[in-house]
Amino acid sequence: MSTKEDILVSENLSIGHGSKAIMDRINFRLTAGKILAVVGPSGCGKSTLMRALSGLDEPLAGKSMLMGVDLALADQALREATLRRLGFLFQGAALFSSLTLRENVEMPMREFLRAPKREIRQLAEYKLALVGLADAMEKLPSEISGGMMKRAGIARAMALDPEIIFLDEPSAGLDPVTSGRIDELILKLRESFGTTIVLVSHEVPSILRTADFCVYLDPDTGTMSAYAPPRDFLRPDFTPKAHAFFTQACLT
Amino acid sequence: MSQTSKSTSWARTEVLADGTALVTLGGVWSLHEELPDIIVKGDKVRVRAEDLGGFDSSLPSWLYGNFKNIRHIDLAALPPRLQALVQLAEKASVNESPSADINVLERFGNWGVDSSSSWSRAFDHIGNTALGFIRSVFGRAKVNWSDLPLQLQTAGVDALPIVALLGFLTGLIMAYVGLIQLRQLGATVYVANLVSLAMTREMGALMTGIIACGRTSTSFASQLGSMNLSQETDALRALGLNPIEYLAIPRIIAVTLMIPLLSLFATFIGVLGGMVVACAGDLSVEQYLTQVILAITFKSFLVGFIKSIAFGFIAAWAGCYRGSVAHRSALGVGEAATSAAVLGITLIVIADAIFAVLFNLFKF
Ligand SMILES: Nc1ncnc2c1ncn2[C@@H]1O[C@H](COP(=O)(O)OP(=O)(O)O)[C@@H](O)[C@H]1O
Numbered sequence: 001m002s003t004k005e006d007i008l009v010s011e012n013l014s015i016g017h018g019s020k021a022i023m024d025r026i027n028f029r030l031t032a033g034k035i036l037a038v039v040g041p042s043g044c045g046k047s048t049l050m051r052a053l054s055g056l057d058e059p060l061a062g063k064s065m066l067m068g069v070d071l072a073l074a075d076q077a078l079r080e081a082t083l084r085r086l087g088f089l090f091q092g093a094a095l096f097s098s099l100t101l102r103e104n105v106e107m108p109m110r111e112f113l114r115a116p117k118r119e120i121r122q123l124a125e126y127k128l129a130l131v132g133l134a135d136a137m138e139k140l141p142s143e144i145s146g147g148m149m150k151r152a153g154i155a156r157a158m159a160l161d162p163e164i165i166f167l168d169e170p171s172a173g174l175d176p177v178t179s180g181r182i183d184e185l186i187l188k189l190r191e192s193f194g195t196t197i198v199l200v201s202h203e204v205p206s207i208l209r210t211a212d213f214c215v216y217l218d219p220d221t222g223t224m225s226a227y228a229p230p231r232d233f234l235r236p237d238f239t240p241k242a243h244a245f246f247t248q249a250c251l252t
Numbered sequence: 253m254s255q256t257s258k259s260t261s262w263a264r265t266e267v268l269a270d271g272t273a274l275v276t277l278g279g280v281w282s283l284h285e286e287l288p289d290i291i292v293k294g295d296k297v298r299v300r301a302e303d304l305g306g307f308d309s310s311l312p313s314w315l316y317g318n319f320k321n322i323r324h325i326d327l328a329a330l331p332p333r334l335q336a337l338v339q340l341a342e343k344a345s346v347n348e349s350p351s352a353d354i355n356v357l358e359r360f361g362n363w364g365v366d367s368s369s370s371w372s373r374a375f376d377h378i379g380n381t382a383l384g385f386i387r388s389v390f391g392r393a394k395v396n397w398s399d400l401p402l403q404l405q406t407a408g409v410d411a412l413p414i415v416a417l418l419g420f421l422t423g424l425i426m427a428y429v430g431l432i433q434l435r436q437l438g439a440t441v442y443v444a445n446l447v448s449l450a451m452t453r454e455m456g457a458l459m460t461g462i463i464a465c466g467r468t469s470t471s472f473a474s475q476l477g478s479m480n481l482s483q484e485t486d487a488l489r490a491l492g493l494n495p496i497e498y499l500a501i502p503r504i505i506a507v508t509l510m511i512p513l514l515s516l517f518a519t520f521i522g523v524l525g526g527m528v529v530a531c532a533g534d535l536s537v538e539q540y541l542t543q544v545i546l547a548i549t550f551k552s553f554l555v556g557f558i559k560s561i562a563f564g565f566i567a568a569w570a571g572c573y574r575g576s577v578a579h580r581s582a583l584g585v586g587e588a589a590t591s592a593a594v595l596g597i598t599l600i601v602i603a604d605a606i607f608a609v610l611f612n613l614f615k616f
């Protein structure tokens with residue numbers, strides 16, 4: 001059994017598409033209010049892991065518990081109720097292409113809050129302003145850059161003040177200044193609302209600044225090779241490949 | 253407003269001697285509760301908190317929304333974490349140079365879906381659709397009802413011209429073919445019976461169903477297919493929404509409502525088309541209409557009506573089904589549209605045959 005504070009638990013999790021596992025034996029527990037960074041080479045299964053952890057895909061084996069619920073076993077009502085307590089930024093942002101950015105952020109609120117229209121609009125504008133999109137609210141996803149889509153996706157993931165947010169490469173495609181602001185936003189969310197955040201990132205300085213823990217997925221062994229605070233990755237006596245990944249990124 | 257109540261949010265304004273508006277707020281602020289209204293005049297505002305309970309993003313959002321246009325805003329008396337959340341939004345409005353796009357076709361090479369499982373998936377989809385209907389009847393499903401008017405418009409009203417044209421031509425062709433035979437028997441007056449009976453029982457519903465496959469099934473398949481491709485359906489699932497319920501049900505309802513109406517319309521136009529041919533030489537308008545009224549019964553209308561409901565449902569379902577199992581690629585979306593039309597037309601013709609047997613069996 002997980003304790004109440006362990007908002008995310010992965011036990012012997014095995015992930016993949018179809019029947020072939022690309023990563024297995026993934027084990028860790030994350031306390032509520034912590035920030036976890038998932039790192040690893042491109043194509044190693046980070047996005048797949050995020051989808052399995054958030055209950056979007058069923059794990060091939062093992063189990064993952066989110067807020068004390070095993071989503072693979074939960075009935076539909078519990079599943080949906082649990083999913084509403086999480087926010088997800090997809091790697092491709094996955095904005096609703098026929099809705100403006102404001103409508104994209106309003107959509108979850110319209111469905112799940114009983115607030116009046118004006119209030120929902122105000123909330124959506126605020127959340128878009130948090131990610132620096134106050135000037136682009138009435139644009140369609142097709143009219144903005146990839147980095148802006150990412151930020152709108154973050155605003156939508158924050159729409160319902162979720163307890164846990166999954167961010168798949170939130171700062172990919174962003175300039176250093178905006179990316180720094182996203183880091184700041186992530187820290188503020190945690191500080192102010194105690195939000196737990198799981199993110200995929202390739203930017204070591206940003207990981208060092210934000211994350212409490214870091215999990216490294218190693219495609220050669222097909223499993224995670226480290227689960228530790230990001231500072232530890234910089235120690236020369238650390239798991240060599242994970243250490244190399246971190247120091248390489250620092251040099252370039 | 254009560255200040256002692258801890259359970260709801262409140263705010264009040266007073267104007268200080270130097271013209272500054274002083275806003276005091278407190279209570280518990282939640283996304284799920286109604287927020288207070290305030291009116292603030294002047295360009296200097298000071299905000300302070302009193303008995304402030306918990307808050308979520310509704311409070312910074314309220315502050316940001318109400319005060320973003322005020323020049324001098326003093327939040328120093330608020331808790332630091334609240335100040336930070338408001339200020340983060342204020343300075344956020346920056347312009348960014350367009351950056352490299354992320355590739356949505358990242359997974360273009362993924363063809364790993366086994367087509368042999370396609371039947372089981374079709375039944376799965378039918379089951380899910382049925383379940384979705386039951387759940388929405390009991391108010392348990394989240395359905396995007398705001399989609400419904402648009403779908404009624406595109407599936408119904410926008411189809412009127414093409415339905416009129418094809419209905420008219422169908423009636424015209426039948427009258428033409430009928431006359432060739434009937435002239436030999438000297439029974440040309442019965443061309444009216446032939447056209448009107450065929451239109452009401454058969455051709456009105458069939459033509460409209462086939463038009464729906466061409467227009468609506470394909471459009472649903474490509475809409476849902478491309479939403480699948482861009483992970484929009486995943487985004488719905490991440491919100492605890494069921495894409496079938498949310499997207500397919502309003503579409504299926506819209507089409508199932510509109511096709512019977514369109515079919516009725518096609519029937520009338522078809523009878524009119526037959527009249528043009530019949531009255532060009534052989535019959536008078538009066539003769540034609542008298543025969544039509546004699547030939548059509550309520551029963552034949554009912555037959556056409558029942559069929560058209562079924563055809564509408566089939567056309568809409570085929571589109572939604574093919575769209576939601578489309579391969580995640582541009583090619584996959586195109587194929588979904590094609591196969592939706594083929595599946596829809598095939599199922600409609602099969603259903604029509606089954607109806608013919610059943611109606612015959614029960615002497616309907
Ligand atoms: N929908 C899919 N179907 C089949 N294989 C997939 C799919 N998505 C990703 N993959 C494969 O799974 C592996 C991991 O992908 P992904 O989790 O996206 O990697 P990362 O996010 O770490 O870059 C890759 O080898 C990729 O080819």
Ligand SMILES: [Mg+2]
Pocket residue numbers: 046047048091168
């Ligand atoms: Mg990825």
